[in-house]
Amino acid sequence: MKLLRLPRQALADWLAALGRDAEVFGPKATAEGPALASLAPGETPDEAPGPPKAPLKTFFFPQPETLAVFSTRRDDPEAHVLRPPRLEAGRRVVLAGVRPCDARSVVLNALPFAGDPYFQARCGATVLIGAACAETCGTCFCRWTGGDPLGTEGLDLLLHPADGGDLLVEVLTAKGEGAAPEAGRPAAAADAEGLAARREASRRAAGRAPDPRPPLAAVDLLALHGAPFWGRVAEPCLNCGACTFLCPTCYCFDIQDETLRGRGRRIRYWDSCMFPLFTRHASGHNPRGAKFQRVRNRFLHKFRYFPDRYGPFSCVGCGRCIRECPVGIDVREVLREMLAFAGRGA
Amino acid sequence: MPDLAGQIRAAARELLAAGEVAAVLGFAPGPLPMTTRPFAARTPAEADRLTWNGFCVMNPANLLPEILAAVEPPRGPKDPPPEGPLPKVAVVATGCWSRNIVVQIQEGRVRRERLVILGIPSRGMIDRRKVLRRVGGREIRRVEEGAHELRVEGPGLHETIPRWEVVRDNCRTCVHPTPVVYDRLLAEPVERTGVDRYAQVAEIEAMTPEDRWAWFRREIAPCLRCYACRNVCPLCYCPTCFVDDSRPQWVGKSLDPADTALFHLLRAYHCAGRCTDCGACESACPMGIRLRLLTKKLEKDVLELFGTEAGLDPGAPLPLAAFRPDDPDEFLTAGPGGGAGPEGPPPREEEPA
Ligand code: SF4
Ligand code: SF4
Numbered sequence: 001m002k003l004l005r006l007p008r009q010a011l012a013d014w015l016a017a018l019g020r021d022a023e024v025f026g027p028k029a030t031a032e033g034p035a036l037a038s039l040a041p042g043e044t045p046d047e048a049p050g051p052p053k054a055p056l057k058t059f060f061f062p063q064p065e066t067l068a069v070f071s072t073r074r075d076d077p078e079a080h081v082l083r084p085p086r087l088e089a090g091r092r093v094v095l096a097g098v099r100p101c102d103a104r105s106v107v108l109n110a111l112p113f114a115g116d117p118y119f120q121a122r123c124g125a126t127v128l129i130g131a132a133c134a135e136t137c138g139t140c141f142c143r144w145t146g147g148d149p150l151g152t153e154g155l156d157l158l159l160h161p162a163d164g165g166d167l168l169v170e171v172l173t174a175k176g177e178g179a180a181p182e183a184g185r186p187a188a189a190a191d192a193e194g195l196a197a198r199r200e201a202s203r204r205a206a207g208r209a210p211d212p213r214p215p216l217a218a219v220d221l222l223a224l225h226g227a228p229f230w231g232r233v234a235e236p237c238l239n240c241g242a243c244t245f246l247c248p249t250c251y252c253f254d255i256q257d258e259t260l261r262g263r264g265r266r267i268r269y270w271d272s273c274m275f276p277l278f279t280r281h282a283s284g285h286n287p288r289g290a291k292f293q294r295v296r297n298r299f300l301h302k303f304r305y306f307p308d309r310y311g312p313f314s315c316v317g318c319g320r321c322i323r324e325c326p327v328g329i330d331v332r333e334v335l336r337e338m339l340a341f342a343g344r345g346a
Numbered sequence: 347m348p349d350l351a352g353q354i355r356a357a358a359r360e361l362l363a364a365g366e367v368a369a370v371l372g373f374a375p376g377p378l379p380m381t382t383r384p385f386a387a388r389t390p391a392e393a394d395r396l397t398w399n400g401f402c403v404m405n406p407a408n409l410l411p412e413i414l415a416a417v418e419p420p421r422g423p424k425d426p427p428p429e430g431p432l433p434k435v436a437v438v439a440t441g442c443w444s445r446n447i448v449v450q451i452q453e454g455r456v457r458r459e460r461l462v463i464l465g466i467p468s469r470g471m472i473d474r475r476k477v478l479r480r481v482g483g484r485e486i487r488r489v490e491e492g493a494h495e496l497r498v499e500g501p502g503l504h505e506t507i508p509r510w511e512v513v514r515d516n517c518r519t520c521v522h523p524t525p526v527v528y529d530r531l532l533a534e535p536v537e538r539t540g541v542d543r544y545a546q547v548a549e550i551e552a553m554t555p556e557d558r559w560a561w562f563r564r565e566i567a568p569c570l571r572c573y574a575c576r577n578v579c580p581l582c583y584c585p586t587c588f589v590d591d592s593r594p595q596w597v598g599k600s601l602d603p604a605d606t607a608l609f610h611l612l613r614a615y616h617c618a619g620r621c622t623d624c625g626a627c628e629s630a631c632p633m634g635i636r637l638r639l640l641t642k643k644l645e646k647d648v649l650e651l652f653g654t655e656a657g658l659d660p661g662a663p664l665p666l667a668a669f670r671p672d673d674p675d676e677f678l679t680a681g682p683g684g685g686a687g688p689e690g691p692p693p694r695e696e697e698p699a
């Protein structure tokens with residue numbers, strides 16, 4: 001790993017240089033807080049604490065994504081033959097100012113999408129430049145879910161504020177090496193030591209709250225599934241998709257064919273476990289027909305089914321769902337409820 | 347300013363302790379400043395969690411049928427309803443919420459005799475996005491609501507904001523702030539006069555059709571199709587919504603602009619003559635889309651064409667579900683290009699006797 005020191009005023013030039021053969025996106029200040037947007041040459045990412053409103057998944061798992069194209073013309077001998085879509089060949093993307101929680105969401109989603117060529121192609125064409133969090137928001141709980149405000153998972157480069165108004169640039173991957181700023185000079189040993197000390201302090205802070213994963217992995221799944229609190233948790237829920245659509249780690253989708261004037265495309269679009277159609281069978285039966293069953297699924301998927309299968313939680317603690325739920329449902333409270341149930345020895 | 351939270355708690359404790367109601371539907375504090383959570387207290391002790399403030403923006407009428415069903419004695423899907431009266435539920439209701447309850451009574455969703463309505467004359471609820479814009483999107487950790495101002499605090503942030511400036515658009519133009527039905531009124535009735543109810547709509551009506559279309563496309567462009575607006579609305583209760591239907595499928599499910607536009611237009615039309623401009627849909631939208639402007643336009647049209655407003659009288663027929671011989675019909679009789687313009691129906695010619 002390499003550590004560079006970059007004068008802050010060189011940041012805009014660096015991003016502009018990267019923008020010569022890629023599209024650059026990052027959080028931009030708006031009247032209501034940072035929002036992900038395209039950055040024009042000369043623009044730098046907004047530094048307000050916390051993640052921007054939109055989840056990063058829109059870049060890797062767009063809504064919708066064309067999986068295949070076909071013809072429906074009757075005179076076409078190849079009608080209804082699926083062909084690969086015209087890929088946005090050469091579309092390279094630089095995501096700058098990415099919060100560590102969001103970068104981690106890409107790593108987590110890559111677990112179920114390990115064999116997905118579309119997701120993988122987009123990952124391959126993207127350079128992720130992180131911005132370490134000097135401040136956290138009241139809704140940030142990344143440490144509790146296995147992340148860190150100074151975390152590097154999923155990032156190619158990570159920027160830290162340094163003394164004298166400079167930036168420290170951690171070069172984390174080969175891709176990051178290729179995109180590293182030319183104006184960056186090797187950082188001093190003291191810089192590296194300072195950074196290591198900050199990381200250590202952050203790790204100690206994480207240690208103060210016990211890791212919720214082992215107790216939740218140990219609790220009997222059927223008991224947790226039948227726990228009495230789900231009805232109470234679900235009562236105010238609207239079963240809308242706001243929490244899942246804004247969540248960077250929700251990745252459920254459905255597939256449909258859309259046809260228009262002799263041309264068709266097979267698309268994949270975001271779906272949500274909150275929607276009744278999500279689990280409805282062709283017979284009309286819905287195994288998750290009641291609201292509380294759908295709400296329960298959202299949390300059990302994040303905190304039990306996904307870790308059972310892949311290890312980590314499917315939640316990076318970004319707090320978006322807490323900020324935007326219209327009825328004030330707080331994932332942290334539900335996690336505590338699940339832990340309390342596990343702790344009672346159920 | 348009366349201590350409404352205290353009065354709601356006291357009324358709830360009393361009703362629950364006396365066994366008059368099985369639940370009291372109101373609000374509990376939410377996880378963040380400027381958020382609340384709908385909450386049904388079922389014991390006198392739980393009544394202490396009820397709260398009241400300017401951030402109670404969800405419409406509790408939405409949850410009312412569900413809570414009423416939840417407090418009924420359990421029975422199988424084919425069992426007959428039990429003999430005797432079913433348990434009652436108390437619900438807090440401002441002007442617009444009480445009108446939604448009236449619409450629910452008109453539409454057979456709830457029965458008046460199972461409700462105890464705790465009426466709350468409304469001072470207007472707060473738009474948390476307006477507050478956020480006032481502080482430039484900075485993080486807010488604490489909000490204190492006074493009679494006429496909000497004190498907002500966050501990291502490096504101390505601001506006092508005049509309350510009325512951040513009240514929601516629908517509340518600022520509301521002409522029925524006092525509940526139209528209630529069993530107890532928890533504060534003095536409020537009257538609001540001299541507001542221009544349709545100023546926002548008139549602005550859009552004044553545009554050319556092209557500009558209007560562009561405005562509409564721009565307004566709905568950030569829509570995620572999360573359906574929070576639909577699900578929070580007490581009028582949206584079809585067992586299968588047209589956007590969820592898959593056999594046949596009426597609307598595409600991705601973010602195609604035509605599909606998003608179709609969703610918004612049809613949702614609005616389904617609320618015509620029923621919407622009370624409670625603003626819950628707009629408050630719920632995570633993207634800040636001003637979707638009540640569509641239903642507000644329909645409210646104006648229904649008032650001009652049929653002379654009625656939603657939810658003022660439980661005994662009245664619903665304007666779009668009833669026929670009167672003098673219903674406006676220019677769109678039928680005037681032929682192509684005729685019909686009611688934005689100014690309402692043209693004056694009728696006298697029929698020869
Ligand atoms: S959750 Fe953690 S990583 Fe994400 S913005 Fe907050 S502090 Fe940063
Ligand atoms: S938790 Fe909140 S955002 Fe999620 S479905 Fe329920 S009401 Fe909607």
Ligand code: SF4
Pocket residue numbers: 243246247248249250302314315316317318319320321322331
């Ligand atoms: S569940 Fe909530 S906190 Fe966790 S990753 Fe999703 S949006 Fe963020």
Ligand code: SF4
Pocket residue numbers: 405446578579580581617620621622623624625626627628638641
């Ligand atoms: S459409 Fe919106 S404003 Fe009208 S009743 Fe429904 S939630 Fe309220």
Ligand code: SF4
Pocket residue numbers: 568569570571572573574575576630631632633634635637
């Ligand atoms: S709540 Fe907002 S984002 Fe969600 S469907 Fe409605 S308008 Fe679209």
